[in-house]
Amino acid sequence: MILRNISVDCVIFGFHNEKLHVLLWQAEPELLENFLTTKKELEEIKILFEKNPALGNSQEFWGLIGTHLPTEEDLDGYAKKILQITTGIEDIYLKQVRTFGALDRVPHYRVLTVAYYALINPNYHDLKLSPLAKAVKWFEIDNLPEVIFDAKEVIEHSLKKLRDEVKYHPVGFHLLPKKFTLTQLQTLYEVILDEKLDTRNFRKKILNMGLLVDTNEKQKNVAHRAAKLYSFDVEIYNKLKEEGLNFRI
Amino acid sequence: MILRNISVDCVIFGFHNEKLHVLLWQAEPELLENFLTTKKELEEIKILFEKNPALGNSQEFWGLIGTHLPTEEDLDGYAKKILQITTGIEDIYLKQVRTFGALDRVPHYRVLTVAYYALINPNYHDLKLSPLAKAVKWFEIDNLPEVIFDAKEVIEHSLKKLRDEVKYHPVGFHLLPKKFTLTQLQTLYEVILDEKLDTRNFRKKILNMGLLVDTNEKQKNVAHRAAKLYSFDVEIYNKLKEEGLNFRI
DNA sequence: CCAAAAGTGTTAGTCATACACCCATGC
């Protein structure tokens, strides 16, 4: 059985072409089948779609990826499941943003949405493998299409949360490939925080924290001096944090 | 109608006797009547209580103040309403913590709890006026009674959120009277953050930020040098923030 | 005059900011 009054939606952020993107879809009941376990649940979803013209009308509108919470699913676990099925990735950084519960945020019926944000790197995860590939698309964060319901507000809240988080916790790394250059990292922060950073100071700060691992590798086939590749190690971060490291950008 | 699968619970923090406290209650359906608008809702609540032995058994267990969300109530608005009815105060600082949705967090039926935390100053708000006064009690944060369901976890999450927040935003003032001394403010921070702060440095830092208003008043009838009384002005804070002030403790 | 808490300044070290040029690579 699904809980008609509760939906779980994921704001999936991706970083490519030096831009922050959000993954949206045009949902149809048949796609939601992927997230559900019983036929009964699918029937229930179909009824909701029929009752709500705005949902059926999704040729024009894009929406956040998610659906109603089944009774037998753990809340955090279900958000993770939605992401796994959508992206094919097992270990995704995922964080609850907040629950939206204004009266009339969705016409015709009452639903609270528990929003999560997730961070992935689109260059390194081929979404073509996803069963939802045809319905799903990346949009630049400052060039979003028309979205359904209050999805815009949810995305904005999530972005704000990401911005707050990225300054004090090393979460930005989840948007980069395993091995990355300091310039990529800097660009990422510039894009998320929407401000220019001083290269020399940025490098000093990051390297002084001592949580990047020098992979002893360099970029290849670039038409300029090849940059060193670093990786981020959560274990090292946890150790340093215990010793009193304060991560700050 | 009430939404059986969604409850709204408030972790109400108060600061007195140099300790941080939480307001808990022993809920009974009759008390919940105060939060509800129709008789039908009360009947629905009563049925839930009957179905769930742990709820009826609340002579032994204390719980968070809150109840199921009625269909016609806005989520944030309902949290505010719960607080107003409980405390009689109109303007309470209130913040959504997160939504708890583990599978067996409440036995016998599935319910998600949207948790909020609130900050009030018990010395300056007489809860005896509340219709719930007899069921409600302050507990020291590190001397809590046995609590129902996962209330402990919810309280701990809320405290963590408060700690994170208090460092970077001037929310601590909501726990103090309108006019307070710098020593009170320092004690408050020491209690919330659970660490000693250097008095001289603390005063310098706070006063340099320039967001406290000198009321030109002093304590009266104290058996020692009377301290100056300050107040906090949100308007001033907002102005300073626009000018780039970074609030940090 | 005593007890109790309020109030105050200086120094040393650390951290943030501002800023401009040479280096390595592919084509």
Next chain:
DNA sequence: GCATGGGTGTATGACTAACACTTTTGG
């Protein structure tokens, strides 16, 4: 050899941390 982005050091000012005594008040 040139275009492109990678990589580096220093000086200045700002902030943080550590630390001990005098002042005011009521009883």
